[in-house]
Amino acid sequence: MKLFLFLLILLLSACAQLEQYPEGKKLYVKHCSGCHGKNGEGLQLLIPPLSGAEIFIAAGPNAACWITKGMKGKIIVKGIEFENAMPPIQHLSNIEIANILNYSLNSWGNKHKFITPEEIKSIIKNCQ
Numbered sequence: 001m002k003l004f005l006f007l008l009i010l011l012l013s014a015c016a017q018l019e020q021y022p023e024g025k026k027l028y029v030k031h032c033s034g035c036h037g038k039n040g041e042g043l044q045l046l047i048p049p050l051s052g053a054e055i056f057i058a059a060g061p062n063a064a065c066w067i068t069k070g071m072k073g074k075i076i077v078k079g080i081e082f083e084n085a086m087p088p089i090q091h092l093s094n095i096e097i098a099n100i101l102n103y104s105l106n107s108w109g110n111k112h113k114f115i116t117p118e119e120i121k122s123i124i125k126n127c128q
């Protein structure tokens with residue numbers, strides 16, 4: 001029994017380490033997944049995916065401006081044209097935005113280097 005518990009704890013802690021950005025995941029689910037989907041898959045021709053989205057990965061921390069200012073107009077994501085509008089989300093802190101971006105830029109096959117709240121702060125000052 002003791003050995004079983006020990007192995008269980010070992011397994012659980014290994015799983016916990018696999019979850020890289022738990023806070024970012026919570027915030028993503030709360031603020032983004034309603035539109036972009038739990039796995040960043042988007043919604044048909046209405047909402048672009050975040051998984052494998054070239055413009056998202058290229059924007060990296062600059063995507064903070066799309067979150068705080070919103071986004072509209074024609075864009076092409078994974079070869080598909082979208083022309084819709086994303087409403088601005090203004091009440092998020094720099095830390096929360098960094099968490100959301102680190103989670104979504106390192107999930108569903110996406111890869112990006114770590115983004116700090118300080119980077120987000122200076123980017124947001126210069127949003128168009």
Ligand code: HEC
Nearest residue numbers: 031032035048049053056071072073077082083084085086
């Ligand atoms: C109300 C729905 C909605 C919510 C909530 C929303 N988005 Fe969007 N998002 C959109 C739409 C629609 C577009 C495309 C806008 C256009 O066509 O110009 C978009 C575009 C984007 C893009 C650029 C296109 C792409 O696929 O890479 C990124 C990145 C993005 N959103 C990230 C987020 C993140 C992160 C959140 C949560 C903080 C979020 N969005 C919340 C609807 C939403």
